[in-house]
Amino acid sequence: MLNEGRPTTPLAPTNALADITFTANRGLQIEEPLLFEIGRADVTGVDLPEAPAVSPRLGKHARNAPIDLPGLSEPETLRHYVRLSQKNYAIDSGIYPLGSCTMKHNPRLNEKMARLPGFADIHPLQPVSTVPGAIELIAELGRWLLDMTGMASVAMSPKAGAHGEACGMMAIKAALEARSEKRSIVLVPDSAHGTNPATAALIGFKVVAVPAGTDGTVHPDAVKALLNDDVAAIMLTNPNTCGLFERDIVAIADAVHAAGAYFYADGANFNAIVGKVKPGDLGVDAMHINLHKTFSTPHGGGGPGAGPVVLSERLAPYAPVPFVRLTADGAEFIETRRQVGDTAHPFGRITAFHGQMGMFVRAMSYMLAHGADGMRQASEDAVLNANYVRAGLRDLMSQPFGDKPCMHEVLFDDRFLEGTGITTLDFAKAMIDEGFHPMTMYFPLVVHGALLIEPTESESKASLDLFVATLRELVMRAKRGEADRFRQSPMLAPRRRLDETRAARSPKLKWERPQPWSEAAE
Amino acid sequence: MRYLPHSDEDRHAMLARIGVSSIDDLFADIPAGKRIAGLLDLPTTKSEIEVERILARIAGRNVPAASVPFFVGAGAYRHHVPASVDHLIQRSEFLTSYTPYQPEVSQGTLQYLFEFQTQVASLTAMEVANASMYDGSTATAEAVLMAHRLTKRRKAMISGGLHPQYRGVVETVSRMAGDVLEMLPPDPGGTEAIVAAIDADTSCVVVQSPSFYGHPIDLRPIAEAAHAAGALLVAVFTEVVSLGLIEPPGAQGADIVVGEGQSIGNPLTFGGPYVGLFATRQKFVRQMPGRLCGETVDAEGRRGFVLTLSTREQHIRRDKATSNICTNSGLCCLAFTIHMTLLGETGLRRLAELNHANAVKLAESLSKIRGVSVINDAFFNEFTIRVPGDAAAVIEKLAQKNVLGGVPVSRLEPHHPELSDLIVVASTEINTDSDRAAYARALQEVL
Numbered sequence: 001m002l003n004e005g006r007p008t009t010p011l012a013p014t015n016a017l018a019d020i021t022f023t024a025n026r027g028l029q030i031e032e033p034l035l036f037e038i039g040r041a042d043v044t045g046v047d048l049p050e051a052p053a054v055s056p057r058l059g060k061h062a063r064n065a066p067i068d069l070p071g072l073s074e075p076e077t078l079r080h081y082v083r084l085s086q087k088n089y090a091i092d093s094g095i096y097p098l099g100s101c102t103m104k105h106n107p108r109l110n111e112k113m114a115r116l117p118g119f120a121d122i123h124p125l126q127p128v129s130t131v132p133g134a135i136e137l138i139a140e141l142g143r144w145l146l147d148m149t150g151m152a153s154v155a156m157s158p159k160a161g162a163h164g165e166a167c168g169m170m171a172i173k174a175a176l177e178a179r180s181e182k183r184s185i186v187l188v189p190d191s192a193h194g195t196n197p198a199t200a201a202l203i204g205f206k207v208v209a210v211p212a213g214t215d216g217t218v219h220p221d222a223v224k225a226l227l228n229d230d231v232a233a234i235m236l237t238n239p240n241t242c243g244l245f246e247r248d249i250v251a252i253a254d255a256v257h258a259a260g261a262y263f264y265a266d267g268a269n270f271n272a273i274v275g276k277v278k279p280g281d282l283g284v285d286a287m288h289i290n291l292h293k294t295f296s297t298p299h300g301g302g303g304p305g306a307g308p309v310v311l312s313e314r315l316a317p318y319a320p321v322p323f324v325r326l327t328a329d330g331a332e333f334i335e336t337r338r339q340v341g342d343t344a345h346p347f348g349r350i351t352a353f354h355g356q357m358g359m360f361v362r363a364m365s366y367m368l369a370h371g372a373d374g375m376r377q378a379s380e381d382a383v384l385n386a387n388y389v390r391a392g393l394r395d396l397m398s399q400p401f402g403d404k405p406c407m408h409e410v411l412f413d414d415r416f417l418e419g420t421g422i423t424t425l426d427f428a429k430a431m432i433d434e435g436f437h438p439m440t441m442y443f444p445l446v447v448h449g450a451l452l453i454e455p456t457e458s459e460s461k462a463s464l465d466l467f468v469a470t471l472r473e474l475v476m477r478a479k480r481g482e483a484d485r486f487r488q489s490p491m492l493a494p495r496r497r498l499d500e501t502r503a504a505r506s507p508k509l510k511w512e513r514p515q516p517w518s519e520a521a522e
Numbered sequence: 523m524r525y526l527p528h529s530d531e532d533r534h535a536m537l538a539r540i541g542v543s544s545i546d547d548l549f550a551d552i553p554a555g556k557r558i559a560g561l562l563d564l565p566t567t568k569s570e571i572e573v574e575r576i577l578a579r580i581a582g583r584n585v586p587a588a589s590v591p592f593f594v595g596a597g598a599y600r601h602h603v604p605a606s607v608d609h610l611i612q613r614s615e616f617l618t619s620y621t622p623y624q625p626e627v628s629q630g631t632l633q634y635l636f637e638f639q640t641q642v643a644s645l646t647a648m649e650v651a652n653a654s655m656y657d658g659s660t661a662t663a664e665a666v667l668m669a670h671r672l673t674k675r676r677k678a679m680i681s682g683g684l685h686p687q688y689r690g691v692v693e694t695v696s697r698m699a700g701d702v703l704e705m706l707p708p709d710p711g712g713t714e715a716i717v718a719a720i721d722a723d724t725s726c727v728v729v730q731s732p733s734f735y736g737h738p739i740d741l742r743p744i745a746e747a748a749h750a751a752g753a754l755l756v757a758v759f760t761e762v763v764s765l766g767l768i769e770p771p772g773a774q775g776a777d778i779v780v781g782e783g784q785s786i787g788n789p790l791t792f793g794g795p796y797v798g799l800f801a802t803r804q805k806f807v808r809q810m811p812g813r814l815c816g817e818t819v820d821a822e823g824r825r826g827f828v829l830t831l832s833t834r835e836q837h838i839r840r841d842k843a844t845s846n847i848c849t850n851s852g853l854c855c856l857a858f859t860i861h862m863t864l865l866g867e868t869g870l871r872r873l874a875e876l877n878h879a880n881a882v883k884l885a886e887s888l889s890k891i892r893g894v895s896v897i898n899d900a901f902f903n904e905f906t907i908r909v910p911g912d913a914a915a916v917i918e919k920l921a922q923k924n925v926l927g928g929v930p931v932s933r934l935e936p937h938h939p940e941l942s943d944l945i946v947v948a949s950t951e952i953n954t955d956s957d958r959a960a961y962a963r964a965l966q967e968v969l
Binding site for chain 2 (some may be wrong): 010011012013024031032034035036039040041042043044045046048049050051052053054055056057058059060061062063064065066067068069070071072074077078080081082084085086087088089090091092093096098101103105106107109111112113114115116117118119120121122123124125126127129130131132133134136137140144147148159160161162163165166170173193194195197198199200201202203204207244245247249250273275276277278281282290292298299300301302303304305306320321335336338339347348349350351352353354355356357358359361364365367368369370371372373374375376377378380381383384385387388390391392405407428429432437438443457458459460461463488490493494495496497498499500502503504507508509510511
């Protein structure tokens with residue numbers, strides 16, 4: 001999650017370091033050109049044998065024009081991408097306290113397991129008889145997810161959280177159609193992730209916002225006031241994006257069900273409650289699980305993820321193909337509607353093949369390593385760490401709903417910056433100079449200038465102590481009136497603030513060969 | 523537990539600082555009657571050795587592609603990935619970073635995304651590409667939705683040469699969105715009768731080239747017919763290596779080009795994670811789904827990169843967004859970009875030539891077997907054979923002889939008995955003469 005989306009233009013710097021070196025490098029910060037500026041069309045880093053002589057059978061379809069793809073030798077390639085990597089912040093180099101994103105430790109065992117040839121080197125359409133282990137892994141991971149959530153069935157194929165949302169909402173639409181009902185409204189709280197309303201709209205629903213109460217949670221009365229026989233579902237995140245557990249969730253679920261609607265839970269924050277409570281016991285009908293958050297398959301700079309969806313008894317028959325059906329003597333792999341029989345009514349297919357096997361293996365490795373005890377401890381430590389940060393900052397920073405326990409993330413608003421001339425964005429950017437990745441800013445939208453901190457269970461007490469001490473110092477500086485320093489920050493990162501307005505106004509989305517000056521002048 | 527840093531002493535000290543007496547006080551908002559008493563009914567924590575033992579046993583039950591003569595394609599392809607690709611994508615700074623929302627400390631990710639977008643645009647001969655979708659099939663469904671937005675029409679025309687599971691995804695998404703879909707019957711012969719079906723309500727025609735059955739398709743007449751009717755051409759590919767040798771869709775009039783990028787840099791992994799490629803014309807960019815990385819400058823005037831045109835996306839526009847996609851295929855893009863950088867134009871062309879030559883040799887050798895015919899005149903690295911009898915049974919018997927000989931069409935098109943004697947066969951640079959000989963020998967034996 002990120003800022004409020006208004007592109008920003010940086011101020012002119014007061015202390016530019018430009019031109020102090022011949023190379024423009026700054027010690028270990030190397031200025032790396034684009035691949036297209038250093039690569040050559042006739043260079044390759046892969047030695048391949050000459051193709052054997054055959055009579056080509058391309059018909060009239062051969063490519064004649066050059067592709068314009070420069071290549072690099074192997075050492076040049078290594079150097080190019082290693083230098084690029086050094087411009088990134090990463091969990092492995094420090095706390096990454098992005099609220100709602102769950103940037104926890106990524107065990108390398110998971111990477112090793114995903115690369116076993118029996119997982120990495122199997123084709124989705126090789127004969128099913130040659131991949132019993134793949135079916136076993138999907139079934140086993142599914143069993144763990146069902147045990148943890150207390151739900152009836154799981155659809156494994158969604159590729160990411162938002163894809164899982166789509167899967168769950170499609171199951172709801174299919175279930176309504178099976179009841180010969182055509183309901184058009186989906187209720188979504190103001191504080192929801194943007195994917196929730198986007199998903200509902202994608203599937204043809206109209207989104208109606210549910211206002212949050214003054215305590216940051218959704219009240220049953222607010223939901224009841226909006227329920228009628230045109231409401232298909234509510235999409236609710238729990239713990240919610242303010243870092244609070246929706247206390248009245250059972251009453252809300254009961255009201256939703258009484259109105260003939262379904263309860264979709266956004267499982268992005270499931271990591272706070274694994275081993276503490278089962279969503280199935282709270283009346284949930286469908287919930288996606290971000291394996292790349294809760295079960296630590298790496299974020300990889302933006303993906304890939306995986307978003308299996310657990311379903312209640314009522315929605316289970318509508319799960320999309322493919323799925324694994326447990327049988328008396330093992331597991332059966334169902335790929336097409338034809339194989340299903342009368343027991344189920346899959347609503348269709350949401351992706352080619354069978355889902356993110358590479359992520360399934362990593363998540364399974366994570367779950368096996370933790371076990372029931374380790375996963376409960378991880379949830380408890382995640383909540384403990386967020387509250388420890390809250391305790392360390394509550395006297396200096398402002399909490400929108402008062403000082404009370406939070407779940408796995410703690411939310412502040414920007415009232416503590418009032419009168420300083422410093423915005424949430426400035427404050428976050430100053431953290432970069434101190435060597436920290438900022439927290440999530442300007443989300444959730446229901447809180448002014450929100451700063452959402454999720455430390456995760458991976459941070460030690462010492463790490464949190466330094467983080468808290470740094471934020472305290474920054475708050476003091478802000479209150480001392482050092483606004484200019486905040487507005488100029490970051491000053492010590494690989495780049496200063498970037499001109500987002502310019503990027504959006506005249507989009508330059510790929511490298512263009514520079515025009516010779518004579519042509520360019522025309 | 524080795525992944526959790528706190529000692530019990532730390533935990534006590536932290537609870538004291540927070541001002542509560544036990545961890546349960548922090549979970550007090552969970553209704554008391556609903557809390558889990560004790561532990562989940564699952565095994566307890568395990569050492570690395572134990573986890574490795576369990577997962578290695580499960581992995582060991584599968585037949586890896588490298589262990590047998592292997593000719594399976596149909597949307598996912600086994601190619602050789604240079605060792606440095608997997609090394610580089612496992613660098614902490616790439617593997618354990620988030621979406622580059624803080625550009626000052628994410629220039630590494632942003633710059634490779636910019637390189638990725640440029641490479642995809644060059645390969646497809648399109649003007650602009652995004653920073654990836656989940657895979658080729660979901661990219662195809664998104665392309666159809668985008669065409670609806672651009673044309674303000676809601677009827678898509680789907681070619682019979684489109685991968686059956688891609689057809690399934692488009693069909694599901696269209697039905698759920700309340701759109702209309704006209705699906706042409708499966709087209710194993712590559713006749714592409716789609717032009718005649720275009721009418722004034724058609725928003726787009728969706729055509730795969732090379733088709734699911736391996737036929738390269740002449741997209742020009744289809745693009746012309748579509749444009750004449752005010753519709754768009756969505757061109758799809760499942761084998762990106764084909765673009766090293768075959769005329770790109772952008773040069774043939776395609777308006778949106780989508781495809782599967784797995785072949786470059788990414789292992790088979792039973793179907794995912796893969797990387798969806800998505801390219802279009804500059805004038806359509808504001809209707810594109812997914813993230814876009816753009817060039818700009820920082821406060822000191824130095825070149826830098828940011829995510830841009832975010833007002834299309836769900837986190838800003840919510841229910842008015844062009845797509846609900848958030849997480850995409852970041853690390854798979856990186857693998858693609860590094861592998862493509864290693865190949866360069868020279869390497870990609872040679873790779874494509876090698877694939878084609880191997881497929882030609884395989885087609886020649888299989889077509890000599892009595893009762894077997896290759897139905898394609900033209901193909902890239904994949905073609906369709908007709909065998910006497912039930913193709914699925916043939917593939918199963920080949921597997922028993924340790925040859926993975928392709929995909930029986932009936933597995934994906936179970937409702938079309940007329941296709942039950944067809945097998946889609948792929949050959950890439952990994953296949954040797956002895957692999958091909960083993961295939962031909964085994965096929966002869968099982969028929």
